[in-house]
Amino acid sequence: MIKLRCNSTSKLTRLFRNSVFCWCQANAQYKWIFSPQCKLIKYEDFQKDKVAVIDELALSLGLQPQKDISARLDHSYQPRGNAQVNLKSFFGPENYAAILEICESPMKKLGYPAS
Numbered sequence: 001m002i003k004l005r006c007n008s009t010s011k012l013t014r015l016f017r018n019s020v021f022c023w024c025q026a027n028a029q030y031k032w033i034f035s036p037q038c039k040l041i042k043y044e045d046f047q048k049d050k051v052a053v054i055d056e057l058a059l060s061l062g063l064q065p066q067k068d069i070s071a072r073l074d075h076s077y078q079p080r081g082n083a084q085v086n087l088k089s090f091f092g093p094e095n096y097a098a099i100l101e102i103c104e105s106p107m108k109k110l111g112y113p114a115s
Contacts, residue, residue, distance in 0.1 A: 016095045016098060017098040017102065020098060020099055020103070033110075039057055039060055040110075041053055041057065042110075042111075050070075050073040050074075051069075051070050054069070087099075100114065
């Protein structure tokens with residue numbers, strides 16, 4: 001674990017804000033996400049019905065499903081995170097506000113509520 005030492009909370013917040021902004025810029029590639037050559041699959045949709053999402057993706061690519069993989073779809077490859085964690089407490093109020101501010105536009109573009 002890396003611990004950042006900083007005399008000023010505002011310097012640390014600026015560093016965090018810049019990191020979040022750079023991540024959003026690198027990962028928000030709308031020209032590809034909303035192009036006809038891309039199929040956007042949201043994690044929540046995949047979790048609801050994995051077989052249907054995979055079958056639909058395969059068919060959209062002109063592929064025919066050949067084997068039943070349903071028995072392998074619910075295997076956890078990493079430990080489950082804590083969905084009950086309070087994000088404002090986890091990141092701190094200033095950092096949480098920065099995340100919301102920076103991520104609001106990309107979240108809306110992808111159909112997520114910015115809250």
